[in-house]
Amino acid sequence: MYHALKNYPLNDKTGFIIGSQTPWVEVFALLNGAxxxxxxxxxxxxxxxxxxxxxMHPIDFAKNWETYKDGFDFAISFSSIEHSGLGRYGDPIDPIGDLREVWKTLCVLKKGGWYNC
Incomplete structure (x- = not known):
């Protein structure tokens, strides 16, 4: 993550981070200008x-996703989306659950936005 953020400066950019039990990714993003x-x-x-x-709780975000459509410059997911669709956290079994989450994430990124997952 350190090297990815060094190659993509976040100066004055707004973004969202998916799945962050310990907010170390947020700290890296802030240190890189988010x-x-x-x-x-x-x-x-x-x-x-x-x-x-x-x-923001993911369910609240999903309910109001249109508010955020094309609203973020970047998105980062670290050890989160790849669990989607496996049923591990009460979600339905879905063989392409991870891909669905990626597609949903792309809907809230601005054109030319950056996504690291």
């Missing part, structure tokens, strides 16, 4: 010392 980050996670997270990271 203006604002929305983190989608089932459990509330908080980073002390900044108001640039906001938490």
């Amino acid at each position: 203006k604002e980050i929305t983190t989608l996670e089932y459990q509330r997270i908080k980073i002390n010392g900044t108001d640039k990271v906001r938490y």
Whole structure:
């Protein structure tokens, strides 16, 4: 992740991070200039010392996804989307669940947005 972010500066960009039990990806994004980050996670997270990271439950995000359509410059998922469709977290079994999550993520990225998963 360190090298990926070094090759894609996030200066003044807004993004979202999918699945972040420990917000280390958010810290990397902030250190690389991100203006604002929305983190989608089932459990509330908080980073002390900044108001640039906001938490959102994935179900709330899904219900209001049109509000965010074409709204983010970048998205990052680390060890999250590949679990979609396996039924491990109560989700339905879906052989292409991970691909569906990628397609959904692309809907909320601006044209030319960057996605690291």
